[in-house]
Amino acid sequence: MRAYHLEASRLDALRMVELPQPSPGAGEALIRLRAASLNYIDLAVATGAFPAPSLPLIPVTDGAGEVVETGPGVTGLSAGDRVIPHFLPDWLAGALPPVAGRRMRGITMPGSLADYAVVPAASLVPVPRHLSFTEAATLPIAATTAWRAVRTGAVRPGSTVLLLGTGGVSLFALQFAKASGARVIITSSSDAKLERAKALGADETINYKAVPDWDARVLELTGGAGVDLVVETGGEETFARSLNATAEEGTVFVVGFLSGADLKASLFPIIMKMLKVVGSNTGSVADLREAVRAIDAGQIRPVVDRVHEFEDAAGAYATLSRGGHFGKIAIALGNGG
Ligand SMILES: NC(=O)c1ccc[n+]([C@@H]2O[C@H](COP(=O)([O-])OP(=O)(O)OC[C@H]3O[C@@H](n4cnc5c(N)ncnc54)[C@H](OP(=O)(O)O)[C@@H]3O)[C@@H](O)[C@H]2O)c1
Structure with a gap:
C-alpha cells in the first residue's frame, strides 16, 4: 500500500x-x-x-x-x-x-x-x-472538541458564545452553537473571513487586528454582561482578554495555544466572576458519535x-x-x- x-x-x-x-x-x-x-x-x-x-x-x-x-x-x-x-x-x-x-x-x-x-x-x-x-x-479532533465545548458550556437558546479565529474548531463550534440557538460572536484577522463566518450564521464579528481590545467590544456587544462561553483557541495572547470577555459564572473552555502556551493573566476575573476554566483533551468516541449525530440531524456540512x-x-x-x-x-x- x-x-x-x-x-x-x-x-x-x-x-x-x-x-x-x-x-x-x-x-x-x-x-x-x-x-x-x-x-x-x-x-x-x-x-x-x-x-x-x-x-x-x-x-x-x-x-x-x-x-x-x-x-x-x-x-x-x-x-x-x-x-x-x-x-x-x-x-x-x-x-x-x-x-x-x-x-x-x-x-x-x-x-x-x-x-x-x-x-x-x-x-x-x-x-x-x-x-x-x-x-x-x-471530524475526529475538531468536531469532537467543538461539541464538548458547547456541551461543557451548557449552550442553549439565549446563550452567547465567543469564538476566536476561523480555524477548524471555531467553525464547528459556530455551527453547533447556532444549531443550539445561541448568539455567536466570532473574531478573525480577516474581514473577508468574517463575511464568510456571517454566511455560516455568526451574529457579530470583530476583526482582532483592527480592534486589538476585542474583549471590550465583546462586553459592548453583550450590554456589559460578557459571554456565557469562550472557546479559547488562542492561548498566550488571547487568554487574559477571554477572561475579561466572559460573563459571571461563565465558562472558558481552554482548547488551544495558537499564540503560545505560557500564560500571564490575572486570576481576579476568575475569582471575582467565579468563572469555570475547563481544559480540553479532544473527547471520547462517544463524544465523536454525539457530534456526528448532531451533524446528521442538523445536516451540518x-x-x-x-x-x-x-x-x-x-x-x-x-x-x-x-x-x-x-x-x-x-x-x-x-x-x-
Ligand atoms: N485541546 C484540544 O482538545 C484541542 C483540540 C483541537 C485543537 N486544539 C488546538 O486548538 C487550536 C486551534 O485549533 P484549530 O484546529 O481550530 O486550528 P486552525 O484550524 O489551524 O486555526 C487557525 C486559526 O486560528 C486563528 N488564530 C491564530 N492565531 C490567533 C490569535 N492570536 N488570536 C485569535 N485567533 C487566532 C486564525 O484565524 P483567522 O485567520 O480568522 O484570524 C487561524 O486561521 C490549536 O492550538 C490546536 O492545537 C486543541
Missing part, C-alpha cells in the same frame, strides 16, 4: 513509501482510507514541537474511509461501511483513560496518511449519509477550505503552517467523494 513515513521530526522528512497492507487482529478492523485532514497537532508532530515517541511513523490523526475486513470478535460492522476512526481509540466513553493506556492515531500508532489502517473496531463511528469522505475526515492530493501531502502541511485557511485542510486518498 502507499503510505507516508515521517522519518524525523522535520517537515522535510515526510517520505512516500510502499508498505505491506496490515491485517486486523481480534477486535480490530482494516479500513481503506479515502481522505485525511490536518490539525495543528499534526504540524506539531511533524516539526517536533510535540514529538512522536518513535519514528518512522505514518502521521496524521484524522481520516475517514470504509471497512474492508474485520478481525475475530467484531460484530456490527460489514465490508463497505463508511466509517470515521477516532483519534483517541482507547477512550470509548466516560473518564479519560490513563495516559499509558491511551493511544493516539498518527502519533503513537499509525495514522491516516496511508491507503489502509488497522484500528480498534470500537473506535469507528459511521459517516453521516450527507457527508463525503473528505468532509467526514475533518464541515467547512473544508482546501483539498490536497495524496502526492502533495507536504503541500497540505505547508498550507496549514502558512495560516490563512478558513476551516479545515484535507488530503484526498483516492475516491474522497
Whole structure:
C-alpha cells in the first residue's frame, strides 16, 4: 500500500513509501482510507514541537474511509461501511483513560496518511449519509472538541458564545452553537473571513487586528454582561482578554495555544466572576458519535477550505503552517467523494 513515513521530526522528512497492507487482529478492523485532514497537532508532530515517541511513523490523526475486513470478535460492522476512526481509540466513553493506556492515531500508532489502517473496531463511528469522505475526515479532533465545548458550556437558546479565529474548531463550534440557538460572536484577522463566518450564521464579528481590545467590544456587544462561553483557541495572547470577555459564572473552555502556551493573566476575573476554566483533551468516541449525530440531524456540512492530493501531502502541511485557511485542510486518498 502507499503510505507516508515521517522519518524525523522535520517537515522535510515526510517520505512516500510502499508498505505491506496490515491485517486486523481480534477486535480490530482494516479500513481503506479515502481522505485525511490536518490539525495543528499534526504540524506539531511533524516539526517536533510535540514529538512522536518513535519514528518512522505514518502521521496524521484524522481520516475517514470504509471497512474492508474485520478481525475475530467484531460484530456490527460489514465490508463497505463508511466509517470515521477516532483519534483517541482507547477512550470509548466516560473518564479519560490513563495516559499509558491511551493511544493516539498518527502519533503513537499509525495514522491516516496511508491507503489502509488497522484500528480498534470500537473506535469507528459511521459517516453521516450527507457527508463525503473528505468532509467526514475533518471530524475526529475538531468536531469532537467543538461539541464538548458547547456541551461543557451548557449552550442553549439565549446563550452567547465567543469564538476566536476561523480555524477548524471555531467553525464547528459556530455551527453547533447556532444549531443550539445561541448568539455567536466570532473574531478573525480577516474581514473577508468574517463575511464568510456571517454566511455560516455568526451574529457579530470583530476583526482582532483592527480592534486589538476585542474583549471590550465583546462586553459592548453583550450590554456589559460578557459571554456565557469562550472557546479559547488562542492561548498566550488571547487568554487574559477571554477572561475579561466572559460573563459571571461563565465558562472558558481552554482548547488551544495558537499564540503560545505560557500564560500571564490575572486570576481576579476568575475569582471575582467565579468563572469555570475547563481544559480540553479532544473527547471520547462517544463524544465523536454525539457530534456526528448532531451533524446528521442538523445536516451540518464541515467547512473544508482546501483539498490536497495524496502526492502533495507536504503541500497540505505547508498550507496549514502558512495560516490563512478558513476551516479545515484535507488530503484526498483516492475516491474522497
Ligand atoms: N485541546 C484540544 O482538545 C484541542 C483540540 C483541537 C485543537 N486544539 C488546538 O486548538 C487550536 C486551534 O485549533 P484549530 O484546529 O481550530 O486550528 P486552525 O484550524 O489551524 O486555526 C487557525 C486559526 O486560528 C486563528 N488564530 C491564530 N492565531 C490567533 C490569535 N492570536 N488570536 C485569535 N485567533 C487566532 C486564525 O484565524 P483567522 O485567520 O480568522 O484570524 C487561524 O486561521 C490549536 O492550538 C490546536 O492545537 C486543541
